[in-house]
Amino acid sequence: MAAGEGRGAGGLECREHLFKVLVIGELGVGKTSIIKRYVHQLFSQHYRATIGVDFALKVINWDSKTLVRLQLWDIAGQERFGNMTRVYYKEAVGALVVFDVTRGSTFEAVSKWKHDLDSKVLLPNGSPIPAVLLANKCDQKKDGSQNSSQMDQFCREGGFIGWFETSAKDNINIDEAARFLVENILANYKSFPNEENDVSKLKLDPDLLKADSKSQCC
Numbered sequence: 001m002a003a004g005e006g007r008g009a010g011g012l013e014c015r016e017h018l019f020k021v022l023v024i025g026e027l028g029v030g031k032t033s034i035i036k037r038y039v040h041q042l043f044s045q046h047y048r049a050t051i052g053v054d055f056a057l058k059v060i061n062w063d064s065k066t067l068v069r070l071q072l073w074d075i076a077g078q079e080r081f082g083n084m085t086r087v088y089y090k091e092a093v094g095a096l097v098v099f100d101v102t103r104g105s106t107f108e109a110v111s112k113w114k115h116d117l118d119s120k121v122l123l124p125n126g127s128p129i130p131a132v133l134l135a136n137k138c139d140q141k142k143d144g145s146q147n148s149s150q151m152d153q154f155c156r157e158g159g160f161i162g163w164f165e166t167s168a169k170d171n172i173n174i175d176e177a178a179r180f181l182v183e184n185i186l187a188n189y190k191s192f193p194n195e196e197n198d199v200s201k202l203k204l205d206p207d208l209l210k211a212d213s214k215s216q217c218c
């Protein structure tokens, strides 16, 4: 995570943040589709599994004084059993953990992903990075019977800051979920801004970039 200060066009002080956000979850749950929808307003039915990690950059004019750049790390679902996640998770300040409402097994895997995350990356103050749970493909018929209050309880117990039903296909709740995560990241940032000033920390590692160079956006 990084920040810089400068003067905007009107002479107002303006602050820029660069936040690394992970998007994780089982194979085929819709991580890439969520990012594509969020960053490029596109959706495709065609499934092409992510190999290794892919990147995208979303720039948000947060308010008149704040610019937020989200560096989104789209991590392959099939990497879970690999040993790369520790490298991928480094310096992340937030996460979207995705499951597919049409496949109950992907919900069961959510806790394993959250565990993996918390065991490999922490905020500078030692707490877990904020994570939002996304119940994706909500445009389709659900497999499983969790109601809203059970999901609330699951999030409280599992250490998620919140959850959203999303659809990358129909563009449901993706902006809202990302906004909610960024609000939390900014709140954390305010409590320890001085430890996070090194822009160079977030430069993309050329070795990681090699993993899948076709659809990088940053």
Ligand code: GTP
Pocket (backbone or CB within 6 Å): 025, 026, 027, 028, 029, 030, 031, 032, 033, 034, 044, 045, 046, 047, 048, 049, 050, 051, 075, 076, 077, 078, 136, 137, 138, 139, 140, 166, 167, 168, 169, 170
């Ligand atoms: P890996 O990279 O293999 O881990 O998969 P992923 O999580 O990135 O999944 P991806 O975004 O590639 O989507 C998998 C399939 O689900 C694709 O065929 C998408 O079109 C489809 N899909 C993704 N999101 C949605 C959604 O919200 N609704 C529906 N109906 N299909 C979706």
Ligand code: MG
Pocket (backbone or CB within 6 Å): 031, 032, 033, 048, 049, 050, 074, 075, 076, 077
């Ligand atoms: Mg993918």
